[in-house]
Amino acid sequence: MFALVDGNNFYASVERVWQPELRGKPVIVLSNNDGCAIARSQEAKALGIKMGQPLHQIPPEVRRQLHVRSANFALYGDMSARVVAVLRDLFPAVEVYSIDESFCDLAGVGDRLALAAHARSRILQWVGVPCCVGIGVTKTLAKAANKLAKSTVDGVVEIVDPLEQLREFPVDDVWGVGPRFAARLGAEGILTAADLIRADAETLRARYGVVLARTQLELRGTPCMELEEAEADRQQIVVSRSFGSEVTAREDLAQSVATFAARACEKLRARSLQAGGLWVWLNTNPFREGAAQYHPSRSIAFPVSTTDTRQLLGVARAMVDSMWRPGYRYKKAGVGLLDLSRGSVAQGDLFAGADVRVTPLMEVLDQANRRFGRGAVGFASATSRRGPAPAWGMKQSSLSQAFTTRWDQLLRVK
DNA sequence: TCTGGGGTCCTAGGACCC
């Protein structure tokens, strides 16, 4: 038995915790570069703002009524950890599924609805974020119950009779049914979750594969997924960004890639992993009609896995040089670390000894940055915290304070 | 007429999630 606890309009709700003047107002939070709406308060939804809608496509008269914020992931991540801390206090086991959702184990819990209501009110009181709770015998049913809970007053729903309770539940709201499957299912008359439950299992399996077959089983009440408390090791780490403005100079492009690569290496070491390969790509702006498009990509496998930022920076630079062509206006670049492994299963190099200085050097680097703030010590080819903002830097015109993660940005109470 | 059978690994593409 699972409970899915989900923060309502999470990013918008977090902004409101620290800026009470936003309560009751239409609030949207934008993606990086202030591009699209990625979170909307109820009031903003009521104005017709769609998920993922580009800001520039919102009519000016609607736009004027909105309170807009740039994405502040440092703040959302910290507030998410607070929610999880409350859940771990209340439930026997918790799986953090995403920044705003956790599955909680209800095995052995007597009064499930009471516990769910208690979790909800404690999170609201201690963290300040409104949540809903969905309960079901499978994760997929808990997800569906959570969706139903969003439109109830007390914010808690348990699914006990899927066929009845999901009679009018749109099939594309089912976890695991995306836009492609929904269109195909709709074409054969499967429009609701109840329709999907009743569909012939063999036919479904043949036409849509094992993933959707499992979804159907879960909707029927047969668990196919367990609670996964321990996070599995990453298979890849990707850092990519669209640029605030288009880039034409090779050095600007190289600097952006170096900055992303250095960040990716920090994430790599923070998870005690090492990279067996590197992938770098560049993109022009696909939305610019008529502009020449170019999206090159290079990848390489290393003879020996590494955690050395210097090595990665060198290879990444060579890749940028081999891909860069004059005359294109670059809009985005990315770096991926591939074939990740734990340090304990290192494959040695038959011909070259390992450089024993790398690990201590990187540790010192990471320690300094933990203590003095990210970017306190870095590499000349990447951007630095004190240097000028790069030409390609992200646009964040409405960024709120890092209220909970930076001493110099704490909330002031007069 | 008649072209083996069984297996692994890799990659690209497609689907999904938040």
Place this chain on the structure above:
DNA sequence: TCTGGGGTCCTAGGACCC
């Protein structure tokens, strides 16, 4: 003018093995 970022899994087909 302006359009996000970071992940996973499955499947089909090709290359290659004995």
